[in-house]
Amino acid sequence: MHFTSEQRLDDGVLEREFTLGEIPGTLWTPGSAAPAPLILMAHNNGLPKGESRLVARARHSAAYGYAVASIDAPGCGDRPRSAVDEQARADLRRAMQAGEPVDEIFESFIGPLVEKAVPEWQTTLDALLALPEIGGPVGYSGWTAVGIRLAVVEPRIAAAGFFAGGYVPRAQREEARQVTVPLLFLLQWDDEGNPRQRALDLFDAFGTKEKTLHANMGGHVGTPWFEVDDGNRFFGRHLK
DSSP states (O other), rough: OOEEEEEEOOTSEEEEEETTEEEEEEEEOOSSSOEEEEEEEEEEOOOOTTTTHHHHHHHHHHHOEEEEEEEEOSSTTTTTTHHHHHHHHHHHHHHHHHOOHHHHHHHHHHHHHHHHHHHHHHHHHHHTTSSSEEEEEEEEEEHHHHHHHHHHHHHEEEEEEEESSSSHHHHHHHHGGOOSOOEEEEEEETTTSOOHHHHHHHHHHHSSSHHHEEEEEOTOOOTTHHHHHHHHHHHHHHHH
């Protein structure tokens, strides 16, 4: 892991950009000297690590006492896109503009992205846990499709918070039954891009005995800010 820049923010949080092979990432750590529990934070469907809503959540959680890391998934953010990625995105835009079904396009696009992203998150986790300022345990917050796979294959994940607003491939909907860690699931009741019943069916499918659903009125980007505080308290019960 190679740190390429760092800055101390007004709230005492240290923000550092890093690279790990081809993987670009950002790490936020609290001002305290003690090793901090870690939250891996991913934006829905591979939006960039620098997206303003993700950065705001990450900084808030770091100020709360967690180390928080985010990376760009393959083909997302600062990473180059393949011709296949570009075609899938173009097909998706065309179908959405025409009001056509988009599930199969999402399936062909998001499914392979999950397969590529999860091993990179595991590689990043190995490097992060080797840093003296990070002590574990580890939580995951954000993109549901990646989070399901990671919670199933990665025993170091102790708790997870998922956002219901992104497309979840069929493979991960089946894998949801294998998720056994404590879970907080956030649902926007009027999310224009995610059928409500599909999200409720997914919540029902999770195999964990400790799962909580928070549903709020509003569209895709309308998640209330107080859910960030509730998420920090959720992780506080399981990571501290």
